[in-house]
Amino acid sequence: MKIDYLQALKRIDEARGAWILHGQEPLLEQNLVDAFRQSWTKQDIERQRFDINNVSEWKNVFNALNSLSLFSQNLAIEVHGNIKPDANSLKLLKSYIQHNEHNLLVIIMPKQDSSSLKSAFFQTVEANGVVVSLTANYPKERQQILAVEAQKLGIQLEQDAWVWLEQHHEHNLLAAKNSLMRVADTFPNESTIQISHLLECLQDQSRYSTFDLSDAMLSGNLSQAIKTFQYLIASGEPYSLILWTISKEMRLLMQLFEQPQNALQLGIWKTKVNLYQQALRRLNPQHFLTWPQLLLRIDAAIKGKSQENxxxxxxxxxxxxxxRRLFGT
Known part of the structure; x- marks a missing residue:
């Protein structure tokens, strides 16, 4: 079964079997994972997490699903990564779905291309479990999602304020949520937010944005990129949003290196194609191999799962x- 983000939120407490969450919206992923964890805590469900770095590690996931601790009746397992099970692990997945209806397997993956969505792995989960696409492609969807965030903060926005907020953040849901938090803190006695409130609250934050950081990095201007980064941190921009910006640019550059004729299809704006092409000419493709691991280290550090800064x-x-490289290999 395929469902969207808002539908998924309503099914959290009764979720069992196998779920896949995939997409490129960090806010949606963060909210769903947090909702799952809160539900598991409330129901006294044991939780385990696995980060899949190679296909052989999938067997550890299914071994765990079939072996509860003495103190648990139900188990929820989070799997993070972009490596799908091989044929042997797929058999274990099918066996788990057929025979273990009380536990929950939640697999969190980045955005998948059309061929991946047609793979046996996705088809198996779609037929017997739940696949959630973490996307919001239309203004109405984005406004519905952000309206839920606003409601949590005890505010609502006038319609023209919604339009301004979306244009200001160029469809970035996580940045828009952070702005909602700022405006709610700045005007604690206002329940209805107007454009004037957004302007007063956010205009002092608009000296630099994550878009300026992207432009500086793609241009190879290290001093400007570091200056922009330091400003963003000082103005309260969360590390998770900055990581999302960096990982997006790294992913696009790696994809463009593999598919140099498909810039527009990859989602690169026409006005910035030349900027990405210049960046590729400047970069060493061998360094691309180290990028995914570096991004994983940052994610772990942000979540407090490592001692790194x-x-x-x-x-x-x-x-x-x-x-440029700050350190040697």
Missing amino acids: PEHLIQQCIAELCG
């Missing part, structure tokens, strides 16, 4: 995108 790692990433 996320700010230092992000600066390392910025340098990589500018064609």
Whole structure:
């Protein structure tokens, strides 16, 4: 079964079997994962997490699903990664779906292309479980999602304020949510937010944005990129949004290197194709191999799952995108 983000939110408490969450909207992923964890805590469901770095690690997931601890009746397992099960693991997945209806397997993946969505893995889960696309392609969808966030904060926006907010953040839901939080904090006695409130609250935050950071990195201007990054941190921009911006640019550059004729199909704006092409000419493709692991380290540092400093790692990433290396291999 395929459902969207808002439908998924309503099914959290009764979720069982196998679910796949895939997409490129960090706000939607973050909200759903948080909702799952809160539900598991409320229901006293044991939770385990696996990060899949190679296909052989899938067997650890299914071994865990079939072996509860002495203190648990139900188990929820989070799997993070972009590696699909092989044929042997797919058999284990089918067996789990058929025979273990009380546990829950939630697989969190980045955006998938059309061929991946037609794979046996996705087809198996879609036929026997739930596949959630973490996308919001239309203004109405984005406004519905953000309206839920506004409601949590005890505010609502006038219609023209919604339009302004979306244009201001160029469809970036996570950035828009952060702006809602700022405006709610700035005007605690206002329940209805107008454009004037947004302007007063956000205009002092608009000196630099994550879009300026992207432009500086793609241009290879390391000093400007670091300056922009430091401004964003000082103005309260969350590390997760900055990581999303960096990972998006890294992914697009790696995809463009593999498909140099498909810039527009990859989602690169026509006015910025030349900027990406210049960046590729400046960068060493061999360094691309180290980027996914570096992004995983940043994610772990942000979530407190490692002792590394996320700010230092992000600066390392910025340098990589500018064609510079802060440290040797």
